[in-house]
Amino acid sequence: MxxxxxxxxxxxxxxxxxxRGRPEVDRGQLRDLLIDSLPEGTIHWGSKVTAVRPVDDVAGRHEVAFASGETITTDLLIGADGAWSKVRPRVSDARPxxxxxxxxxxxxxxxxxxxxxxxxxxxxxxxxxxxxxxxxxxxxxxxxxxxxxxxxxxxxxxxxxxxxxxxxxxxxxxxxxxxxxxxxxxxxxxxxxxxxxxxxxxxLPLGHSWPRVAGVTLLGDAAHVMSPFAGEGANLALYDGALLALAIADHVGDTEAALAAYEADLFPRAAEAAAQSQESMGIIFREDSPKGLVEMFAAFDEQKAATSGE
Ligand SMILES: Cc1cc2nc3c(=O)[nH]c(=O)nc-3n(C[C@H](O)[C@H](O)[C@H](O)COP(=O)(O)OP(=O)(O)OC[C@H]3O[C@@H](n4cnc5c(N)ncnc54)[C@H](O)[C@@H]3O)c2cc1C
The missing domain is CATH 3.30.9.30 (D-Amino Acid Oxidase; Chain A, domain 2)
Known part of the structure; x- marks a missing residue:
């Protein structure tokens, strides 16, 4: 850097x-690695979601409509569809x-x-x-x-x-x-x-969150699109996905408990990164820039030296 x-x-x-403890990987290579690890046919490419509607609020069942005209119903709907999520309006009125x-x-x-x-x-x-x-x-x-x-x-x-x-x-x-x-x-x-x-x-607004809505949750940019100045958006999307999977595995047979546990961790995690990104944005595009960014990294160096006892 x-x-x-x-x-x-x-x-x-x-x-x-x-x-600085932040190794990097080419996004395309990581994507291929993850996609190749899935059984053939797991991903239905080209399936553009056009609408989502609840069919049973209590049981948390949703109908998902696709551009092809096909519809499915599901009792667990995870909106991982980015900044302009079609799923987000089910849980929140917020817009980027x-x-x-x-x-x-x-x-x-x-x-x-x-x-x-x-x-x-x-x-x-x-x-x-x-x-x-x-x-x-x-x-x-x-x-x-x-x-x-x-x-x-x-x-x-x-x-x-x-x-x-x-x-x-x-x-x-x-x-x-x-x-x-x-x-x-x-x-x-x-x-x-x-x-x-x-x-x-x-x-999205800093600290974006939503009340528990049966059968549906969000991850990645759908949940917390932020400016890219903390360099965390893709990291968080991957981390959210991993923690959601663990929450589901930890609460077999109780999807609501899994989603509640996942969201309890998600909201503060995303809020912290979004606040960092907003702060960095202010520093990077400040009138006296690059002074602020140089000072920020110098402060990180000092902290690191202090904690490692150098
Ligand atoms: C300019 C810029 C620079 C960035 N730099 C960094 C960086 O350095 N480090 C970092 O960590 N992050 C960075 N980010 C942020 C990062 O790109 C995002 O946070 C990350 O891609 C979010 O992943 P996601 O899977 O949640 O959403 P996305 O990557 O947006 O993926 C959403 C997926 O959903 C699909 N989709 C959307 N709508 C529908 C629909 N209706 N039906 C079906 N599928 C749909 C899309 O095709 C896409 O495949 C940057 C972002 C920008 C804009």
Whole structure:
């Protein structure tokens, strides 16, 4: 992990200081590993849920309708369907709202050979290159590509004024946000191999929870979509799934007890990560950035040194 300022000056480089207890895995590889561990036919690909309705509130039975026109009924419905969950409205009226931060997403392929300056600036893992309320957050992927987000504070509808269908005009408009930045950092946007994609960062209210509703629960982003600045969203989704499975195994024959136990742990866990993410968002996109982020990691170092008695 490295922190740079907009001139490309390296303010922190953790290349030689271990992984801070946060090992990383390529998402596609992990996904394949998990999918390949399941018996053939477990996943019904292409089954888009269009509606969910209760058929027996007491027994907790639900009918799930699919785009194909097929319906099923189930006595255990787990909404793991992301930020815009079709299941969430069964338990909560909350909807994700814009955080005030927008991203532009881009990829640079075969970076060491084709984009050496950008690859050198990225370093070996994760990058924060920051200037005030604008920042490049990037990652070197295991296939040698660079995955880049340009993040900035903006009105929710800012992207409507940009014609992303006209690639070179869109790139020029976006690059205006990086006036005065180091060429290699600008190159992460200007020399991207993919069209630039605008993404609004949305989040559910901090501490989102719901009362127990028979036969249904949520996990992952469906339960607690948050801004990505704690780097915990995917971790939590996997962890939620594992703990829900354990709760079900621990309460065989009593689904309600399993779901109640699962949710009792889920809500504080998600609230803590969401609060961390919101705090980091404030630090990353602060007027004096990257100062705050550098200080935050220095404070982690001090804590670590104090607890290890160094
Ligand atoms: C820009 C950005 C950067 C991020 N960076 C990080 C990071 O560095 N680290 C990290 O841990 N997290 C990060 N996250 C967050 C992370 O991507 C999510 O928290 C994580 O993907 C949530 O997993 P999930 O399975 O709950 O939801 P999703 O990954 O959204 O998966 C939901 C699934 O449900 C399916 N689905 C949706 N609707 C329906 C429907 N109606 N019918 C059937 N299926 C449906 C979707 O196709 C999808 O397969 C980032 C997020 C963003 C936006």
């Amino acid at each position: 490295r922190i740079l300022d907009h001139t490309g000056a390296v303010l922190r480089d953790e290349a030689d200081s271990g992984d 709202a814009y955080t005030g931060i927008s991203f532009i997403e881009a990829d640079l392929f075969d970076a060491d050979a084709r984009h050496p300056a950008e690859a050198a600036a990225m370093g070996g893992g994760m990058l924060f290159a920051l200037r005030g309320e604008t920042g490049i957050l990037g990652h070197r992927e295991t296939d040698g590509s660079l995955h880049v987000y340009l993040g900035f504070t903006a009105a929710e509808d800012w992207a409507e004024s940009v014609d992303f269908g006209d690639s070179s005009a869109a790139t020029a408009t976006v690059l205006d946000r990086l006036d005065g930045w180091d060429d290699a950092l600008r190159g992460m946007i200007g020399n991207a191999d993919t069209p630039l994609t605008a993404r609004a960062i949305n989040a």
